[in-house]
Amino acid sequence: MADVLKRIPVREQDAKERATNFEEVCYGYNKEEAMEEAARCLNCKNAKCIEGCPVSINIPGFISQVKEGNIEEAYKVIGESSALPAICGRVCPQESQCECKCIRGIKGDPVSIGKLERFVADYALENDIKPVKAEKTNGHKVAVIGSGPSGLTCAGDLAKLGYEVTVFEALHELGGVLVYGIPEFRLPKHKVVKKEIEKVKELGVKFETNVVIGKSTTIDQLMEEEDFEAVFIGSGAGLPMFMGIPGETANGVFSANEYLTRSNLMKAFDDSYDTPIVAGKKVAVVGGGNVAMDAARTALRLGAEVHIVYRRSEAELPARVEEVHHAKEEGVIFDLLTNPKEILVDDNGWVKGMKVIKMELGEPDASGRRRPVEVPGSEYEIELDTVIMSLGTSPNPLIASTTKGLETNRRKCIVAEEENGQTSKAAVFAGGDAVTGAATVILAMGAGKAGAKGIHELLSK
Ligand SMILES: Cc1cc2nc3c(=O)[nH]c(=O)nc-3n(C[C@H](O)[C@H](O)[C@H](O)COP(=O)(O)OP(=O)(O)OC[C@H]3O[C@@H](n4cnc5c(N)ncnc54)[C@H](O)[C@@H]3O)c2cc1C
Ligand code: SF4
Secondary structure, three states: OOOOOOOOOOOEOOHHHHOOOOOOOEOOOOHHHHHHHHOOOOOOOOOHHHHHOOOOOOHHHHHHHHHHOOHHHHHHHHHOOOOOHHHHHHHOOHHHOHHHHOOHHHHOOOOOHHHHHHHHHHHHHHOOOOOOOOOOOOOOEEEEEOOOHHHHHHHHHHHHOOOEEEEEOOOOOOOOHHHHOOOOOOOOHHHHHHHHHHHHHHOOOEEEOOOOEOOOEOHHHHHHHOOOOEEEEOOOOOEEOOOOOOOOOOEOEEEHHHHHHHHHHOOOOOOOOOOOOOOOOEEEEEOOOHHHHHHHHHHHHOOOEEEEEOOOOHHHOOOOHHHHHHHHHHOOEEEOOEEEEEEEEOOOOEEEEEEEEEEEEEEEOOOOOEEEEEOOOOOEEEEOOEEEEOOOEEOOOHHHHOOOOOOEOOOOOEOOOOOOOEOOOOOEEEOOHHHHOOOOHHHHHHHHHHHHHHHHHHHOO
């Protein structure tokens, strides 16, 4: 008899082996393991886990179907609330959402809600279980800008209600951060992302790629000349930030966005594709979030010795616990309480090293985190050939600057109501990272849902 206090472990690729390939790290549960893990759920009446889920999936509802082996039924329960479960099951920070509220977690391990969601969603993809389409369209035309999780969710929800939805995407591939940001070894592109997007297409949503709203056409033109009655902006926060230290424009300095886009979207890690990448022998990634972990683990797989340079301590690392754990297992070195002062450049304009300073934690700042302060006289130099800056991103101002009457805030984020996505401009809605700044997949999906609700309320009057 298994110990009910412990979760059923999930199978993973060996750390040494996976550090040299781009295949998925986590293999996920098989049916037997999923049913055994599902049996640990207490089916709580007042289920706290649901409160922890930003789109309120009926968690005990789907888990009780898994327990009985009814996987298709479980998928239907999840589908009532989430359009991209195979993605969320892989990338959501469950440890700070549903799983941290799970009653089982008080005495032992919480139920592996994320891994169960992933199992159910993968089963649906493998067995081609289709979402339910609207019987007929209602004749209303809606434009969605951006094909990331917020745009896909908004488009899918509206299509189910019968709207004629067109998604406009600037890049040549659909998926936003899911294709250009999060690497293959965490989120497979063909097996998972493409297939989940196929399901949105099957609902009747049209997609136009290589269309940059604000350049190719504008929101005002879409509404005035192409008869779109409402617009949802889900354009994300893809503009990278830099530190402003000397040497930052040297060859060999990348933003994490560029590095990951080359590797993920353009497949630069595979020699049979045209886009090149400077792999680097010794790489420093500056930052401690999910994006930094992804860039570090990518550089490692391209053959480099990789250091994470982060100015706070391990406890403050903003990345998911699982990602930090995986990065360490694979051999990423953590230079904590360390901050760059200058990038050292050789006579040919290439990075040759970085001057850094040691930090210590002082008093808590406005966010409640202890503020890192420099230790006087503790500067030293490290030798490097590549630096990847992963300090966060902000929304691109292009859409706001080309749309009449669209209000933004100090951080360049579009101002929109949380419950329905309404912006300062009539019939224009927004959500996801474009509104909040860089956040999470599930919050972007929640905002896409809210936007669809707002648009439906407006157009069904
Ligand atoms: C490397 C990386 C790792 C991450 N890891 C995680 C994780 O593990 N878990 C998690 O929950 N979150 C993670 N995130 C955050 C998460 O991916 C984002 O919060 C989420 O994708 C935001 O969704 P979105 O729909 O708002 O925007 P995006 O996913 O950014 O999509 C916006 C889309 O709009 C398009 N677009 C932009 N401007 C225009 C325009 N003018 N015209 C037409 N199209 C336009 C873009 O090309 C893009 O496709 C990660 C982010 C990155 C970068
Ligand atoms: S809180 Fe945990 S045990 Fe209770 S219903 Fe949710 S997953 Fe099951």
